């Protein structure tokens with residue numbers, strides 16, 4: 143990389159938080175909805191939103207600079223594939239990524255990152271006046287809902303792949319711990335007609351929200367939402383799945399979940415769907431996500447070595463690991 147390229151890259155990085163907050167503002171104001179059905183004048187959008195005309199124009203221009211909509215004519219903007227993904231309609235499944243990840247509470251939480259790095263104690267939640275990341279969500283139901291929708295959007299892409307790579311032969315009951323809106327459990331039931339019951343297990347407030355939703359599909363006859371705390375106890379099952387759960391917690395707390403699984407059924411198989419990262423020079427999102435886990439949850443994105451360390455302190459052993467897909471799969475069986 144030349145010095146000029148290095149400088150340009152650093153300049154881009156310095157804009158990162160501004161870009162995400164600009165896109166958050168535009169998404170929050172539903173600007174992508176306005177251009178979805180045909181080109182739209184910034185003035186008309188401003189009028190409809192009862193907002194400052196010049197500022198709406200400048201916001202739309204800034205969003206265009208990132209490929210979110212296109213200025214076709216003076217002050218007239220049209221949609222792009224990115225703006226469609228940020229609409230509030232059925233095709234706008236990326237809207238919740240922006241509304242959750244770039245929300246005020248997540249943004250504010252990053253203010254104390256240096257403190258976390260220096261002290262080794264995670265400070266993300268304390269900047270929001272709470273002790274626990276999930277309490278931030280409990281106190282902000284709007285962010286909580288967008289976060290769940292975001293996890294669902296990701297799950298809809300990932301579940302068919304990880305479930306296909308997992309073997310539920312001989313399992314009558316499965317349980318997805320921290321299952322959010324139940325996408326993994328539904329996929330297990332769809333791909334495994336022999337499974338009699340699939341339990342989607344999550345915290346009470348989330349399960350209550352699930353129950354208010356209309357969820358259709360023949361697999362729903364065998365689907366059950368159950369609320370609880372996986373640090374206290376988990377329901378009986380023949381197979382447990384957990385997608386993006388262990389990355390939220392430190393090794394000790396992950397082992398606590400494993401010991402609760404052991405108490406419920408030591409013979410059960412355990413499938414962990416999580417990152418298995420390469421430690422050196424890995425480009426992409428996971429080393430960045432690792433910092434979020436460190437700062438908000440005392441969690442981590444784990445390498446093969448990290449997984450071995452975590453599991454070696456439990457009564458389980460790693461039966462197999464698959465890092466060829468995303469997320470990776472760590473299969474555990476009782477020792």
Ligand SMILES: C[S@@+](CC[C@H](N)C(=O)[O-])C[C@H]1O[C@@H](n2cnc3c(N)ncnc32)[C@H](O)[C@@H]1O
Nearest residue numbers: 293297320321322344345370371372373385386
């Ligand atoms: C990162 S999200 C993953 C959601 C889902 N597994 C997925 O991949 O889309 C973590 C989930 O764990 C749930 N959770 C956190 N603490 C929990 C606890 N103590 N008991 C049960 N569920 C919990 C959260 O409500 C959230 O749905």
